[in-house]
Amino acid sequence: MSTPHSSSNVHDRAQQALADDFLRKAVHFTTDRLRNKKQAVTGEFGNWEAWRERGQQIRQHTIAHLDYYLDQFARHLEAHGAHVHFAATGEEASYIVREIAAAKSAKRAVKSKSMVTEEIHLNHHLEEMGVQVVETDLGEYIIQLAGETPSHIIIPAIHKNREQIRDLFEAESGEQLTTETRDLAAFARRRLRQEYLTADIGITGCNFGIAETGSIALFTNEGNADLVMNMPKTHIVLMGMERVLPTMSDLEVFAHLLPKSATGQNVITYMSIVTGPRRDNEADGAEEMHVIILDNGRSRQLGDPDFQAILHCIRCGACLNVCPVYRQIGGHAYGSVYPGPIGAVLSPLLNDGETYQDLPYASSLCGACYEACPVKIPLHDMLVRERQRLVATGHVKPAEKAAFRAFRQVFGNAGRYQTTIRIARRLQFPLAHDGYIRAKIGPVAGWTTSRDFPALPKRTFRELWPELVRKGNGRG
Amino acid sequence: MGVDKTTFLERIAKPLGRVPGDPPSPRTAIGVPACWTDRPSTQASRTASFIEKFTGLAGEIEQYASVHELRAGLERVLNDIGSDKIGAWGKRAPWPIDVEDVLEHWHALRWEEQTDRRAFDHIHVGITGCSCAIADTGTIVIASGPQSGRTVHQIPLIHVVILRESQLVQSLGDALQRLVQAHGQGEIAASNHFISGASRSSDIENDQTIGVHGPARVMALMLTDLE
Numbered sequence A: 001m002s003t004p005h006s007s008s009n010v011h012d013r014a015q016q017a018l019a020d021d022f023l024r025k026a027v028h029f030t031t032d033r034l035r036n037k038k039q040a041v042t043g044e045f046g047n048w049e050a051w052r053e054r055g056q057q058i059r060q061h062t063i064a065h066l067d068y069y070l071d072q073f074a075r076h077l078e079a080h081g082a083h084v085h086f087a088a089t090g091e092e093a094s095y096i097v098r099e100i101a102a103a104k105s106a107k108r109a110v111k112s113k114s115m116v117t118e119e120i121h122l123n124h125h126l127e128e129m130g131v132q133v134v135e136t137d138l139g140e141y142i143i144q145l146a147g148e149t150p151s152h153i154i155i156p157a158i159h160k161n162r163e164q165i166r167d168l169f170e171a172e173s174g175e176q177l178t179t180e181t182r183d184l185a186a187f188a189r190r191r192l193r194q195e196y197l198t199a200d201i202g203i204t205g206c207n208f209g210i211a212e213t214g215s216i217a218l219f220t221n222e223g224n225a226d227l228v229m230n231m232p233k234t235h236i237v238l239m240g241m242e243r244v245l246p247t248m249s250d251l252e253v254f255a256h257l258l259p260k261s262a263t264g265q266n267v268i269t270y271m272s273i274v275t276g277p278r279r280d281n282e283a284d285g286a287e288e289m290h291v292i293i294l295d296n297g298r299s300r301q302l303g304d305p306d307f308q309a310i311l312h313c314i315r316c317g318a319c320l321n322v323c324p325v326y327r328q329i330g331g332h333a334y335g336s337v338y339p340g341p342i343g344a345v346l347s348p349l350l351n352d353g354e355t356y357q358d359l360p361y362a363s364s365l366c367g368a369c370y371e372a373c374p375v376k377i378p379l380h381d382m383l384v385r386e387r388q389r390l391v392a393t394g395h396v397k398p399a400e401k402a403a404f405r406a407f408r409q410v411f412g413n414a415g416r417y418q419t420t421i422r423i424a425r426r427l428q429f430p431l432a433h434d435g436y437i438r439a440k441i442g443p444v445a446g447w448t449t450s451r452d453f454p455a456l457p458k459r460t461f462r463e464l465w466p467e468l469v470r471k472g473n474g475r476g
Numbered sequence B: 001m002g003v004d005k006t007t008f009l010e011r012i013a014k015p016l017g018r019v020p021g022d023p024p025s026p027r028t029a030i031g032v033p034a035c036w037t038d039r040p041s042t043q044a045s046r047t048a049s050f051i052e053k054f055t056g057l058a059g060e061i062e063q064y065a066s067v068h069e070l071r072a073g074l075e076r077v078l079n080d081i082g083s084d085k086i087g088a089w090g091k092r093a094p095w096p097i098d099v100e101d102v103l104e105h106w107h108a109l110r111w112e113e114q115t116d117r118r119a120f121d122h123i124h125v126g127i128t129g130c131s132c133a134i135a136d137t138g139t140i141v142i143a144s145g146p147q148s149g150r151t152v153h154q155i156p157l158i159h160v161v162i163l164r165e166s167q168l169v170q171s172l173g174d175a176l177q178r179l180v181q182a183h184g185q186g187e188i189a190a191s192n193h194f195i196s197g198a199s200r201s202s203d204i205e206n207d208q209t210i211g212v213h214g215p216a217r218v219m220a221l222m223l224t225d226l227e
């Protein structure tokens, strides 16, 4: 799969996104809509801060005792007849899925939306072994046909318009379709119904695992997850190890927090609570259920006072909708599975190496993400700490390092500062107009191609000061 | 491949400064905040809230004062829909109200332990009972069982659910507690489905559409069995 913006750094990808008018308008419109709906629904619901507080307390307690609750969860699941697997890495999780697929001689799999499966590139691994995977969430189906990745964790096809969607559906089916939403959705229903009926395996994520009963709670508005887990003979659940909650009472809190934060809905249309495979006397539901619990870099955050709270995240996407950066550049510019503020924090934490190290800089640190977060994760503080760590470990561009060294030298000595200002004032002459530098070239072009930079005034305050004093005295 | 559970849990416990298997510290906060549990709840307020929320999600509801009237109501509803492709839970399913006469009259395809799921592929209307319904959110809760297959309400375009007013609970938490009790008795259903309105999606240019995968129409026929 590709993203429409495949450049290697966030800056270049953002530039590409900024040049795409449809994308910017669509992202603005959708995020505004989600944000306004959330505001309305939480206002009507009342006591939102008390709910957020409660959400945070529950997540904090759960993660602080995660080994205990995961153990309880796994034991209960097994008692209900499910197979539980533990995977330390994405490769291990994919391997387990492939082994199950091979044992079932599976040819086709249907899937409901799951960010964890995106994280481990599961579709790719299955397709490599000849298993055809079909996404069933309407938005995911659209971007799968387009060969792209999701651009929003709740509304994956935010960047596609109806003409593009019609073209994709027509190319897939050879049918003639209109651009009416109803016709396009009806086509998807017809088409995907066949997929459910012929699939050997159904793959879902897990919104919450309930330790008390060994249940998986899955939330959808379309109802696709229910068909994915009930129609094929084998149901595979992939879940990040942090997805667990201690009790059903706790689930009630998150069944309010999640849909209200994600889409501004009072309640999710479908919540399925699955507790093991079908019973012996049942004629439908999956015969076999496998639950794969994935670490993949998560345990590295445990015990870290700066970052443990990132595991409290319930993947609602509210932080994307309020982020001034996400709202301008959309999801693909982040170049990671998780976009927006949560992605900017999480991706560099889950992945070693250089790939996502520029993401903590894709933020204005305004703190809107924290205000929106239903479990009060201080994402903006985490972004600052990630930047600090990057600097401390030497992950800084040579130019930036040189610039800061020069800054220190100039600002650390009054004489040097004055001389530098005098020289800079002369050098800026060809670029400065009306008190601003707006040049697309030159040493500050990185800033001035998209923003104005105030030019150095003819005289500095320090130079003006003796004169001001004289005038003041004269008047006195 | 994969790691064994003990190793996996040890890797989690260690950085948390815990010994695997140690009980958690006592919880200061469990479940919903006090503002939610302290609300007044009466049968009348539950009914009013359920109707408001259910219809707010485009659910259609009819109320009947007697079983006889409800059966006549179901007859009328099926007549209005005008399809003879009707499926329903089996005879021994936990129906809150006996509507066998109507189902027989319409030759409804019944769900049994041995049913071939594919027989329901072309059903237009699925008729079921429910285990409870939630006043706060307008939600219908359906537990799977040998005579109450999930297919019956998940596959067709129209879902008709039969319930009694006395099955209404106030909150999602009340409904979830029943699952905990069932679990304690070793009887939790493999699937508990919480349904709030019709299947919907806004994935095409934010334009909401219904019936993408699940039913496009959900109708509740409720017996007002309380004074």
Ligand code: SF4
Residues within 6 Å of the ligand: A312, A313, A314, A315, A316, A317, A318, A319, A320, A342, A369, A372, A373, A374, A375, A376, A377, A379
């Ligand atoms: S960080 Fe908070 S707001 Fe963002 S997705 Fe996670 S829970 Fe939602």
